[in-house]
Amino acid sequence: MMESSSLWMAISRLAEIEARLNTSKEISREEWEKKLNDVKIRKEDMNKLVMNFLVTEGYADCAEKFRMESGTELDTDIATVRDRMAVKKAVESGNVEFAIQKVNDLHPKILDANPKLFFHLQQQRLIELIRDGNLEEALKFAQEELAPRGEENKSFLEELEKTLALLAFEDVSNCPVRDLMGISQRQKTASEVYAAILASQGHEKDPKLPSLLKMLICAQDQLDKKIAYPRIKEFSSSLPDDPAV
Known part of the structure; x- marks a missing residue:
């Protein structure tokens, strides 16, 4: 699915950065954010991820309201x-x-x-x-x-x-x-x-969003072994910390 591949590109960027900077011990916040910003994620893809979560978890009322507000179509009958x-x-x-x-x-x-x-x-x-x-x-x-x-x-x-x-x-x-x-x-x-x-109903039993977060955590764990970088610790805010040295 397009929304999954777009998010996966962003997660994969972590591995790409490590490969390019494997001689470095630290990546600054400025450099980190610059490279991550090179990956463009469409709002439509993010909306589809949210809708997938709501539908899979059974939040019918929220899914209907989100459809009306975002214009994201459901892939199933409410x-x-x-x-x-x-x-x-x-x-x-x-x-x-x-x-x-x-x-x-x-x-x-x-x-x-x-x-x-x-x-x-x-x-x-x-x-x-x-x-x-x-x-x-x-x-x-x-x-x-x-x-x-x-x-x-x-x-x-x-x-x-x-x-x-x-x-x-x-x-x-x-x-x-x-x-x-x-x-x-x-x-x-x-x-x-x-x-x-x-x-x-031909629907996956688990929403896509938690799986992508697990991929992100795995990518960060691998990157931790190589370099210091602005790691995301609090996923509710998604704000990275400054590199630990």
Whole structure:
């Protein structure tokens, strides 16, 4: 994509500077900024990066406002962004049954093609039944819905056995697998189904901007071994420090 290549050019400039000045021990701020300014990045490309982040992360309202203010077109229907966020929020709030129904309505092939994802959603339903104190219903659900899948897959069986261990403790806080009852477990399952929906829509699961920042950090780490230069330490401001000598 054009916006990625333009940013990559800027990041690559770090390596180019090191190659040209490998006999130097220090680069001044003035010289550094002059060379970086040689790389021109179009505003349109930056806007596309921002839009990609908003759409991938599911910020539908922000994406719509940004489209109106910047004129940057979305590469997907905003309704699809809202739909997948509705599924994610449903799982995070414990309403897994609604999330499964929503996925089947929107993308009926996702769960059929991904048995591991479907098992994890059903596992989360079991956890929510235990959380609500519906122990008899939880045991019945495990026997009817999860046990048959466990017989077909050893890893599923192991996960089911861990989950059922929650039933053996009156005080779940003393259970070795108490983390299953935590918000992090909901978030893990929600992220898994969210990534599957993104893939089904032909969208990458991770936004481009964080990946480019990782490339920048890697480039700076390599450059640190060679020379002193105005290094960016605070990425929220993007202002470089003076060279350390």
